[in-house]
Amino acid sequence: MEPAPLPGLEIRHAGPKAMAVLLGTAIIVAAFIAYVLYARGAFENTQRLVLMADDGAGVTVGMDLTFSGFPVGRVQKIELAADGKARIEVDVPEKDAKWLRASSIFTLERSLVGGARLRAFTGDLGDKPLPAGAVRPVLRGDATEELPGLIASMKRLLENLERMTAEDSSLNASFASVKTLTERMSGPGGALAGVLGGEENARKVITALDRANATLASLEKVSARLDGMLGKADESVFGAGGVMEEARKTVAQLNAALGEARESLKKADAVLADAQKVSASTRDATKDLGALRTEVEASLRRVSGLIDEINRKWPFARDTEVRLP
Amino acid sequence: MQATLPGRAARSILFGAEALAAALSPSTYTAPVRALAARQLCATAWEVLPGFVVFCAALAALVIRVIDSTARDFGLSGYSLDLYARLLVLELIPLFVALFVSVRSGAALGTEVALLRVGGVLDQGNDPLRAELLPRGIGVAAAVLALTAVGCLVALVVAYVGLYGFSPWGHGAYARAIGQAFAPAVLAGFALKVAFFAVAVATVPVAASVGGSREMRSVPDAAPRGLVGVFVVLALVEGASIALQYA
16 A cells, blocks of 8 residues: 655655756765875875884874974874884875985873973084985973973072062162152252262262362362463473574584584594503613613612721711712 | 654654655655655745855854854864864764754644544555655655755855955864865765754654654644654764764
């Protein structure tokens, strides 16, 4: 028996429409699967890079390896290696492999917010390319590991801050002094009163300044007078008939006198030469005088002997002095 | 007489399995079955398509806006597309489509089955079920699949436009995020979940009505009973899917 027809399904061209819906659905599903495969890099050639990390926590299959913030690879597999390290296998598309070089460094960073990040750093892009299947160690950059030290430092910092801001702290005392200073500075004496510690002192300084001003004014007058005097002195020294001219004349005269003196000295020199000659003659004469003296002494001794003889022969003669010419 | 809850569940599962087996059997697709299934598919999916697309686009624009601005506030804008794909495309849109189709067509189907049962048509064996209800169930299930596919496509397109505008330069980052969100296991789980949703929406209201009372006054209760059954099954499937994916 035929079932009773159900209402609400009288639709024109239901077959083609249903076919269109099914076809559209199939196309959407197929296209989406193809797009996901493309997005996951199923259609591009890749090279394998193996990263060895001490700790693989936070690393997941599918996560990116980034270079300068751009993804250049994708984690395909994570396993525990024979030496107990985490072995992370990364597929790098060949078009992005140029960013990784033999000297590239790889880091695994874990931040407080968000997942772990695998990053590559290449210092020298001219270095030789990273070979396929290369095994590289991963350096760890863990923000949470720094946390206890950071907290300890912050605690010390806060304690210092607390000490600094305490009621009897040096900082507060300094601020109080600054306040006193600024109060004084805003008084009638102004900044001077603040610096010198009182209005009286400021007044003294102002008086001293006034006096100094007066002194400077009188000094200015003195200076003007000195200027006049200097002008006159200049005139008397360097002017016509002045000291300088007289001095010049005197120097000329002195030059003449010196010339004369030079001549006199030459003459004296000649005299001295003559004297030298005289002296030489005298030396010769002195030699003759020695002989003469010897002769004289011989004569004297003979005379003495003669006198002694006479005396012996002439007893009343008592004057024995012999007078020489 | 009302069956106990485990009994009803067992009967629903059995009914669903039989319907699924019949739907997967090529011999089922005779000309009248194809015509009736096409009419049901058109009534459930084709007629509501424009409104459904507009609704999905609006919902997607709203969600991507909320997620992106929130992620930016927390400095996590790199994760906004991933979060969006997981939340809207993988979870919300399939659930929303299943609920929408079950409210729009499943309730009516359950009521009609209840009327058939009151009229004694169903006492004539499996032929009436196969002739009338199976094509309509197939149509409803196909509508769930089609609307889910269209809804996800609209959501993904709106997400791209919402994040990058009409510039082509966001495609690299977009493709990478999509590739990361839709891992093969995730995609397989998603397909399985949508298939379960389709089967549940197509069979649970009918199963609830087939096992109902023969009295005329019980007919108004058939639709709510079927809907509650659908909601429970959808919640169980969704919960199991989330548990398997994120546990």
